[in-house]
Every structure is written in structure tokens, then in C-alpha cells.
Amino acid sequence: MNLTVAIPTTDSVAIIREGWNLLMEQLGLKKAVQFIVLIERGKGDTVQEIADYWGNSGIKDKL
Template sequence: MAEVKDNTSVDEIVKRGWDILVENLGITDATRFIVSFERGKGDSVQKIKKFWGDKKVEDIHAEILEAKEKGLI
């Protein structure tokens, strides 16, 4: 298991965690895993569908990576 130092930022921990999930589960199951914790109030499935439409998870992932490269997120 990777060691996390006390001065590691939360952003870095989240990034490392996401990378580990994707490496072990693949992008689709990693996303499903994360979404399962973010249930909140209301119908999140409908909100996600309204936002992303009928795009495939791989396309969404590519858009997110592109936005990161451009510094938008």
C-alpha cells in the first residue's frame, strides 16, 4: 500500500485515489464506485443524464482530461 505523508494535500490524495481506482477497476467501474457515494438528495441519475446526455463514459472522461489540460478545472 502506498504511504501518504502528513503534508500531502487533499487534492493529491484524491488524485492518487482516483488513479488507483481506475487502474484496478477501469474507468467505468471506478466512476460507478464514486457515484455510489454521492447519492445526495433528489434524482442524481436524472441530473447526470441531463448534464451529459447520452455520452459514453469514455467520452466524458476524455472531456474531463481535456478540460484539465486547458486549466478549466
């Protein structure tokens, strides 16, 4: 199994946060999440990954 993990730099984290904030301002939460899901296809069992991430948490727990 070949796993590659990108370690974010301070600059990349700042850009990701800025991008997310802009998406939220322009699209709102629902459409911003839909946008990210559409461009981040990933591999494997996405449904299981989402279930593992969210568990019994709500959106307020993740912000």
C-alpha cells in the first residue's frame, strides 16, 4: 500500500482557510460543502469515511 500524505505549511493552511471562508460567504454552508465534495472525489469508501468523521457529531462540533 502506497500512502502519500501532504503536510500543510503555514501558508497553505492560511490559503485553505481563506478559500473556505470565501466559499461560505458566497455560497453558504450547504453549497460550499457540495462544491468541495464535487471537486474532492478521493478514493475508497467515501460513505464510510464520512460516517467515521461525523459519527454522532453535529456541524457545530466540527467548526
